[in-house]
Amino acid sequence: MTAAAVWINGERAESLSALDRGLHYGDGVFETIACTHGRPRLLSLHLARLALGCARLRLPAPAAQRLRAGIEQAAAQADRSIVKLLLTRGIAVGRGYGVSGEQGSWLVIRYPWPEEDPALARAGVRVRTAVTRLGENPALAGLKHLNRLEQILARNEDTAVEAEEALMLSHSGKLISGTMSNVFLVDGVGGRLRLRTPDLALCGVAGVMRRVLLREAAREGIPVSECPLTPADLDAAAEVFLTNARIGIWPVRSIDGRALAPGPLTRDLQARLVPLLEAPDA
Numbered sequence: 361m362t363a364a365a366v367w368i369n370g371e372r373a374e375s376l377s378a379l380d381r382g383l384h385y386g387d388g389v390f391e392t393i394a395c396t397h398g399r400p401r402l403l404s405l406h407l408a409r410l411a412l413g414c415a416r417l418r419l420p421a422p423a424a425q426r427l428r429a430g431i432e433q434a435a436a437q438a439d440r441s442i443v444k445l446l447l448t449r450g451i452a453v454g455r456g457y458g459v460s461g462e463q464g465s466w467l468v469i470r471y472p473w474p475e476e477d478p479a480l481a482r483a484g485v486r487v488r489t490a491v492t493r494l495g496e497n498p499a500l501a502g503l504k505h506l507n508r509l510e511q512i513l514a515r516n517e518d519t520a521v522e523a524e525e526a527l528m529l530s531h532s533g534k535l536i537s538g539t540m541s542n543v544f545l546v547d548g549v550g551g552r553l554r555l556r557t558p559d560l561a562l563c564g565v566a567g568v569m570r571r572v573l574l575r576e577a578a579r580e581g582i583p584v585s586e587c588p589l590t591p592a593d594l595d596a597a598a599e600v601f602l603t604n605a606r607i608g609i610w611p612v613r614s615i616d617g618r619a620l621a622p623g624p625l626t627r628d629l630q631a632r633l634v635p636l637l638e639a640p641d642a
């Protein structure tokens with residue numbers, strides 16, 4: 361399998377209307393779903409985030425059952441794939457930003473699973489701090505909406521630092537996330553390791569893998585919190601790791617050239633994730 365396969369509103373198709381508001385304004389939301397053994401992983405969490413985005417942006421959406429069936433049938437046609445679900449406000453009725461009862465469009469796109477160096481999950485990844493910062497806007501914070509220009513700028517900055525991912529700060533200088541991942545810091549208090557991840561009330565995407573990690577850590581009795589974090593917290597962290605729906609956990613092995621060893625809590629959480637992601641709709 362090499363090329364992407366596309367379904368629009370449940371039918372095999374290749375092109376979307378030039379009048380679609382997703383194209384004009386980024387007026388929509390999306391999910392990137394890792395599929396293994398022909399099944400979408402964490403599908404309920406993906407659909408829940410999509411539903412939250414639709415509610416907050418007042419986007420028309422088909423019944424979750426239809427979306428679920430569309431994603432499942434796309435995933436079933438390959439052992440491993442990445443299925444992207446895009447939902448837009450649809451073909452514009454009028455011109456301009458005003459909404460006029462559009463019907464909505466939904467696209468399912470199946471991509472081949474990307475070839476990847478297994479050392480990234482084992483030995484870890486190098487990260488740099490992006491110069492581009494994230495705007496702060498509680499109305500959009502947490503959502504996986506179609507406007508990803510900040511991530512595109514950050515990802516493509518002109519820099520000599522070699523890195524697999526870039527960390528992004530908010531305009532007020534808080535640590536928020538990677539360009540395509542959420543970030544967790546591990547440090548010790550009173551001889552006990554604790555886990556912290558940035559609070560996303562003002563910006564950032566609330567990742568499904570981040571949600572899984574928060575849930576699992578709490579279940580295992582590992583102290584975990586969502587809180588404001590700064591670059592100083594990053595410098596002081598004993599372990600740092602990144603999460604997303606496809607990669608699971610990537611330990612960080614260097615930040616802006618400063619070496620960092622993947623540590624025991626990161627390894628422990630990586631091991632816990634393996635059986636969990638094998639479970640149906642984990």
Ligand SMILES: Cc1ncc(COP(=O)(O)O)c(C=O)c1O
Nearest residue numbers: 539540541565567568569604605
């Ligand atoms: C900006 C951003 N933050 C976080 C994530 C992680 O989200 P998820 O765990 O849902 O893949 C992504 C995933 O692509 C992302 O693009």
